[in-house]
Amino acid sequence: MAARSVHVPLLLLLLSLWSLQASAESSEGQLLCLCDSPKCLQEQCRGTRCFSSVRVGSGGVVFERGCLEGPKKTRLHCATAPSSHQAISCCARHLCNGNTTRGAVMALLPSAPQGEPVGYGAGALALLALGPVAALALLSAAAALICGRLHRGHLRRLQEFDAEQGAVDGLIGSNVQGDGTLADLLDHSCTSGSGSGLPFLVQRTVARQISLMECVGKGRYGEVWRGQWQGENVAVKIFSSRDEKSWFRETEIYNTVLLRHENILGFTASDMTSRNSSTQLWLITHYHENGSLYDYLQRAAVETREGLAMAASAASGLVHLHTEIVGAEGKPAIAHRDLKSKNILVTKELRCCIADLGLAVTHSQADNLLDVGNNPKVGTKRYMAPEVLDESLHTECFDAFKRVDIWAFGLVLWEIARRSYSNGIVEEYKPPFYDQVPNDPSFEDMRKVVCVEQQRPFIPNRWFSDPTLSALVKLMKECWYQNPSARLTALRVKKTLDKIHSGLDKVKDS
Structure with a gap:
């Protein structure tokens, strides 16, 4: 009975915290807040949440008040735990930060600097600090129990998904x-x-x-x-x-x-x-000490088998990105939008992993929601697909973004092939279109070469006399179709690379 009476206040506190967050996020920038900062143009501002903050630096303590706009920024800042040199206090009522003193926010710091005035009594501050901590501890314990079950469920659903879709090995790989x-x-x-x-x-x-x-x-x-x-x-x-x-x-x-x-x-x-x-x-x-694929290929050439393994591992990562895993705790499909050799890293086993997801786009079939984020930047001009360069990309269609990735992946295959030995011969590293555009090509340079002239990277003659490189050339060209709908899917690219690799094994065994 005593344990139950202890849990009730904690649950009530937790519910009130959730209620406060929900009410603040639903206000959509309608709160009126006191604005006391060098950035403030007026004494008041409007936002999703009001805040008061302190920063402790070599120049002393800086106390500011203002407003946060948008649920993402609100969650990011208000969920930030106090550190030894900064703390933030958020609230969700009109002008509520006008009642928050510098001393009250200073008290949130793990170790407040000596001599700073504190606005609340020690007992009240202890209750203020320990109440939410106790509630979070209770919530964390419950979440840990639930999470173990959910994690096992995730893996089971992934295995079922692989069996149904014929997905490549390693889709579940989370080591x-x-x-x-x-x-x-x-x-x-x-x-x-x-x-x-x-x-x-x-x-x-x-x-x-x-x-x-x-x-x-x-x-x-x-x-x-x-x-x-x-x-x-x-x-x-x-x-x-x-x-x-x-x-x-x-x-x-x-x-x-x-x-x-x-x-x-x-x-x-x-x-x-x-x-x-x-x-x-x-x-x-x-951390991968070999650096990016771009860096690695400049330093070293690779045997055909190694280059093929690098390409296949990068394709496996792209398959995982592009694949939506359906379920209550599933994964949306993700298109990279800036795929290039500089954004692919080389592991110590000479396998590849895809990085730099700052321009990624996500899509979920359940609500048909296409999330392009809030970043105005575009990809790298040298790797842009024709439909991006001539501005005919169907930005409301998620598959269009996946086809842009496939175009870029074809260029990465070309970079790997140039640095792959055949009959003891290998080319020096060069970026795609090195002989057709300047070192830092403009958007118009690339549009002229790729869209108007419909040129593709140069294929050396020696590639056609090597069965593996010849097969890679065919694969590249299927990634470079001018018509995006004709390009291969990431899964088809991966399976083709696996088939080329198995052909190498047969030749070796014979």
Whole structure:
């Protein structure tokens, strides 16, 4: 009886928290909030949720008030746990942040700086802090029990799906490379609403324990660093603040249910952190020392069998992305939209995994919902399909986006083939259309070559005298049809590569 009486207040508190979130998200930017920040143009603003925040830096404590717009931004900021140098308090009533003092928000910090005024009594603050924590602990325990059953159900449904669809081996592959603490966490984690990566609060814990060791790459989004977490290497992709939409979209895609696959870059955590008085957006993934396929092919040529295995593994990842897994906890179909050799990584086993999902599009048959995200950026011009270049792409049709991926995958096959030995001969690495457009081609350069002149990458004569490379040429051309509907599906590409590989095995055995 006593245990039951303890649970009732906790459940009531939990229900009130849910009610507060629902009412705030349904208001669709109608809340009037006090705005006290250098960014404020007026003393009041309107948003989905009001907030008060503090940031502790070398210049002292910065206290701000304002509003958050949109449910995604609200969830992102209001669910952020306080750190030693920043905290945020959200509320969902008109001008409710006007009653929140700097001391009250400072009290949310794990260790408030000495000498700061605190607006509430210690007892009240303890109740304020421990109440939600107790409720979350109760909810987490229940979720852990439910999640184990759901996870087993997911795998069972995936196996049934493979049997029915004749999907390729490895669709379920969710093994994490290597042993260790991080791998164990990933293997046994049950992510709230994800199934790919660590639970949200654990993500933040991991992110704050990472040491950045060396910068290993730069791009239009920012930088990639090799980091270390408890002795293990991880990759830390640091987005510039102006590219927040790409970071948010990639985080959103990586947290998709059942996305984890051996040929999709392994996602560990995502975090918004503050360093050197500036906000940094981190995406933490598995680290592959061989770098991208683009980097690897510039450094080394490969035997035909190796090149074929690389291509087949990349195709397997694309199949998993493109495939929708139907069910209550299923996975939407995903189109990459920026597939290229720089966005494919090479593992230590010389297999490939697809990365950089910041421009991805998702589709679910149940509600026929096409989610293109909120990122205005487009893919890489050199890899753009004809229908993208001549602006005839049917953007309301999800299959159209998948066919764009197939065009780009055909170009990746061409890059691998150039660096594959046959009779001891191999070409130096060159990007697609290297001899037809400038180093940094414009949209118009590519449109002229691909759409008007309908040119394709140059095929050396020696490829036709090698049975494997000759078969790859045929496959490439079936990915490069001007008419998108005539191109192969990702599953057909993968099966064709498997067939070419089995042909190699027969020749070897004979």
